[in-house]
Amino acid sequence: MSAPRTTVSRRTLLRALGLGAGLVAAGPVLAACGGGSSGPTDASAIGGSLDEIAAKAKEEGTVRLIAYPETWANYKGHFAEFTKKYGVEVVVDSPDASSAEELQAVQNLKGHPSQPDVLDIGYSFTQPAIDQGLIEPYKPSNFNAIPDNLKDPEGQWIGAYYGVLAVGVNKAAADVPTSFAELKDPKYRGKIALPGDARSGASSIATVFAASLANGGSLDDITPGIEFFAELAELGNLVTISDESSALTTGQAAVVFDWNYNWLGRTEQLERDGVDFEYTVLEDGVFGNYSAQPVTIGSPQPNAARLWVDWLTSDEGSEQYALGGAVPARFTELAEAGKLSQEALDSLPAPEIVAQVELPTAEQGEDADKVIAADWATKVRI
Template identity: 40%
Template sequence: MTFFTRTALPLLAGVSALTMTAALAEPTQELIDAAKAEGTLTTIALPHNWCGYGDVIAGFKAKYGLSVNELNPNAGSADELEAIKANKGNTGPQAPDVIDVGLSFGPAAKDEGLLQPYKVSVWDSIPADAKDAEGYWYGDYYGVLAFGVNSDIIADAPTSFADLTEAAYANAVAIPGDPRSGNSTMMTVYAAGVAKGGEAGGDALNKGIAYFKGLKDSGNFVPVDGTSQNLAQGTTPIYFDWDYNLLAMRDTLAGNPPVEVVVPSDAVVAGVYVQAISAYAPHPNAAKLWMEYIYSDEGQTLWLKGYCHPIRFNDMADRGVIPQDLMDKLPPAENYAKAVFPTLDQQAQAKTAVADNWAKEMGIQ
């Protein structure tokens, strides 16, 4: 899979003048009216501090006057698919209209018949290798795996996966949750395997499991979920997550305690998250209008404000519509120069490996 970083400003191959026109398109009044008649959008797994979702949701409500029913903000990608399955015949408030999941979950959901296709008006400016050709799912933003460090507790921050094995970081390292159900955690294990020389796919994932088993055996791994609260309190003074989550956490803590965000030098693994509409969405027009909003220049700019790299970054940069003050708040571009994007096949292999081996190797249920 070939993607781009914010250093790659030229348009991707194949993006034409037609795309430039499409990038400025607006949803039809017919769609807006139909969505307003439904009145509500039901989302799931969208914490407000994730990728700037608080501002994104507020912007959507302010622009179109719809209410947003937010389900289980802390759910993982697998939980989102289960919510669709559990509510196939339900048009009530527990049935999600839209999902935001890790890249590998998009094709799986399509194969299970859980999604309906919809191509947003800016479809042509979304890179071809970041979307389903039929419009069942499409990438919206990406980031890289990094770790946050509580500088009050750990003055000399590690810079790599290799550093984290040192005795100085005993009882310090955590991950966001269970890699069998959360994409960010699975990709953290994958990145550790890349740092250990693992080949792509299942090999990298299994080497990552071996890495974390080593951290557990040495006492460096903390077997609780890494969160901003646990980091601030010192329970997990180092924990992994996507860079945009950690940068937002750093800003929220405002120096109490000071937090350093580190992109590990020995493995820079990027991950794309994708959007999709439930095949059983109770509010299908509101779902389509939501897609139009988050892929518009306005919505994509809000991703960047939340420290995510929007999928239409190159197109927007070429047209000069990205505010410079947002660019200035991002980490140095060289931090992303070595980023690799695991393919769908590689992620599928990783999902199989983590399901088969994580619990067995880590001694958990």
Template identity: 35%
Template sequence: MAITSRRARLGAGIALATTAALLLTSCAGDSAPSGDGDAADAAAATSVADFGTFADLEAAAKEEGQLNVIALPRDWANYGEILDLFASTYPEITINEQSPDVSSAEEIQAAETNKGLDTAPDVFDLGLSVALESTDVFAPYKVQTWDDIPDALKEPSGLFVGDYGGYMSIGYDSSKFDEPTSLDDLTGADFKGAVAINGDPTQAGAAFAAVGLATVQQGGELDDFQSGIDYFSELQKAGNFLKVDPTPATVASGETPVVFDWDYLNAAYSKDVKDWKVTVLPGVGYAGYYNQAINKDAPNPAAARLWQEFLYSDEVQNLYLKGGARPARMEAMTEAGTIDADLAAALPEVPSETVVPTEKQSADAGTLLGEKWAAAIQ
């Protein structure tokens, strides 16, 4: 969802989930589906019970025959294996993998631009700040494993639900750089033109979290991201900040040799760079989950709901874990004995003190970043 000051292991990922204090009760909104017949029935479904049985949901999705996903890079949280498993499980359903590298905000834009077309995304995978701003685009749905998901990770009506998460980390090419043990290290001359973040923090969840990490590491509070913005402004003035979005290609080529990103994404770069290492800084850790949501105007509403059921199954939750991310159902699966114990034990240790922004903190930070970020890194 790697480490220097390794004080406490998230043995089952429980601490990450339980520190998430998302105040989501005010987010629910009405989203009346349009259309008629079977498609309208599927678009109005809020659980499997509305289809009758799970087999009825599968049949409806197979009848549609398509699933449009967006912003799912195959090297992100093991999505390649997850997508391939869905395709082999449901060969009757063609998966259309659209724009894998766009931001959370661009996912919503794609839904609005393609509304009413069969090319519109059926489902979303979103950072929290964008999810909070976009509830009018979502259809509520509760998967069969709903009760296993911590309340702190789900909007009460099912408009959006946390699925997998991790800690903000720093990945680096250890053949070129010493392990950074503080943010101050990255402002030094040794890191000239070397430090990148994953996207624009006004649009992308990982980049937003990088500023959040800088905020708390600088002694600031999540109520005010200004100290984090100031840090990246300092990094820019030092000539160390790279305005390049990291990808496996930029990491492999050395173009982005130091990257702020989620620990599970940074860990994946070790496939491309032999000496790539990942650290979660000592002190306060910043954690976050990505969220699943269904487009209320999904062209394939049954397939969208089947995809959600699939993602929250034991098998796929373990596939997120295989990708180094901490699945939302990890605590319940650990108690039930369905978690992959070897993969869980292999998770890196993390700081004992962890913060996750609340709804209000995320919204306020998004507003502040919109006002201040561009000028700070000019």
């Protein structure tokens, strides 16, 4: 059974948040080599209005994405509705790639037809993407309505949604924990896992951040989180996994961290696979964060790329995010106007949980990345 979600009014959820047709799954592209040169897109190739962009995008026919799993933030719903509305096909390469692998893919594929048009990267990877010259500015039509902490002021990226870190649990193999402190218990020996390598994946970095908040750290100090997982590893409670869902299904792990919207998207399949499943947010380490969606430099389908970003921040795109448990960037505006369905509101995290979320800045993320890069391998030995 999935974690219970209480029906709440729009007003209650607003206060808690505190915030004023086809899909083609393409093969892996991360190892491609010999990328050609790719400079900024010629402005004359871009439509001068959203209607013109949409028309040119339809002519381009395709938008090429990377690291957009169907179960992540309800992207399956996004793909279907986007194609239905605009007649632009969605192609997804390497849907489970990490943020670091996304940047590498752009480096490898610059100037090639298979270069991704738009990324979905963790907030701490936005500055590296800018520094490496991998993205170019685009301000979608709803840019002014996006909160300042969810966009680059120059339009280098926007964060169309955010989520809250949670644990997915196979209840047949482990008790559902309520706190990070409880995870030190011997009953969790060999049963706890991060969603990947903390040195390269945004979800894993978020997990370390949450553990830090639970152990006296802050958004400016992630070290207690590293020390917490070092202790879990020493106790034998921490294991490595290759995939979050299969880990719970096969018994490779029983308590796995990831974003709430990912667990919501996987719930149905996990239950079909026979997992006695529940996901929850640990009460002593509430952490939320956004993913960013920048347009890549010289993208092969420049109009489709921009149309996709516009879609993600549109009323319809925001509804799709909320249906998948992800809080859309324009939540306050849309909820106050009654433009999000009750089903979408009911899919979001509990108000008392989201009320605790403070989004870190890109600078805080960059600092945390440096500490993890320096200390993780030497301290966390699995």
